[in-house]
Amino acid sequence: MILYSYWRSTTSYRVRAALNLKRVAYSQRTVDLVTGDQRAPDYAALNPGKGVPTLQLDDGTILTQSLAIIDFLDATYPDPPMLSGDxxxxxxxxxxxxxxxxxxxxxxxxxxxxxxxxxxxxxxxxxxxxxxxxxxxxxxxxxxxxxxxxxxxxxxxxxxxxxxxxxxxxxxxxxxxxxxxxxxxxxxxxxxxxxxxxxxxxxxxxxxxxxxxxxxxxxx
Incomplete structure (x- = not known):
């Protein structure tokens, strides 16, 4: 997996923490929000919202929005759970x-x-x-x-x-x-x-x- 993130992004922070807790292996690619990397055409093609994080799965599937990514991780790697079953x-x-x-x-x-x-x-x-x-x-x-x-x-x-x-x-x-x-x-x-x-x-x-x-x- 590849996580497109920025060090100071709190939305990226959430996803990094979930990935780490679930012990999911991933690499990171920096999207510098201050210099405007998020508006570059190649990145905007991955994430039309022009933000971070973006998670690219091993099969090439692209996921965006931190809570949606964490929901996917919870469904795919259920231990430890991020949301209760109740x-x-x-x-x-x-x-x-x-x-x-x-x-x-x-x-x-x-x-x-x-x-x-x-x-x-x-x-x-x-x-x-x-x-x-x-x-x-x-x-x-x-x-x-x-x-x-x-x-x-x-x-x-x-x-x-x-x-x-x-x-x-x-x-x-x-x-x-x-x-x-x-x-x-x-x-x-x-x-x-x-x-x-x-x-x-x-x-x-x-x-x-x-x-x-x-x-x-x-x-x-």
Whole structure:
């Protein structure tokens, strides 16, 4: 498999973490979002959305959109699962994951911030305030969606992660987004559950290996 990604892309971070947890072998090819590699005709032919990640399977099949890629991986490599088999539990996991993937990330995307600057004369400080605002809004919602860890799950396992004792899709989306929160100075004090989840995820070698600073295209 070939994963087209960018070291600082939080959507790529999610997929790298899922691949690593499932022990799926893959190589990486860099798509530099800052220099505009994503708009090159050969890459746009692979991913019409002109974003990352893109996963090319061994048979040449192309998959795009991080949550769709992770859904494919979960169906193809079910261990460990990223989503519960219980419909209600699955819906709760997806609610958290989608709060990141559809409420926070799209309005903080590089191209959206670029439009704020080019079309509406936003300064760098304006852009940072914009991103921090939407992260705080989304994190507040997620904090309320996450269960209270003073109650153990029905299984009796200690609830270290979002919904149990192993990381799932919600945890990967949260951890990747918190990377951006640190980058742009969002105070995590109001979100202790989110902070706990990030710390637990980064203690797992497979997730730590997926972190932006550990990628081959990260600046040294």
């Amino acid at each position: 419909p209600a539990a699955r819906a709760r996991q997806l609610a958290v994951a989608l709060t990141v993937a559809t409420d926070i990330h799209p309005v903080n995307n590089l191209r959206v911030v670029g439009q704020l600057k080019s079309r509406f004369n936003a300064t760098a400080d304006d852009a940072q305030d914009w991103m921090c605002h939407w992260m705080a809004e989304g994190f507040a919602a997620i904090e309320d969606l996450l269960p209270d860890t003073t109650h153990e799950p029905a299984s009796g396992a200690t609830q270290t992660f979002a919904f149990g004792d192993t990381p799932d899709l919600a945890d990967l989306c949260i951890t990747a987004q918190v990377y951006n929160a640190h980058r742009w100075g969002v105070d995590l004090t109001p979100y202790p559950k989110i902070a706990r989840i990030e710390a637990a995820c980064l203690a797992i070698p497979e997730i730590q290996a997926a972190a932006p600073e550990n990628q081959p295209d990260a600046p040294r």
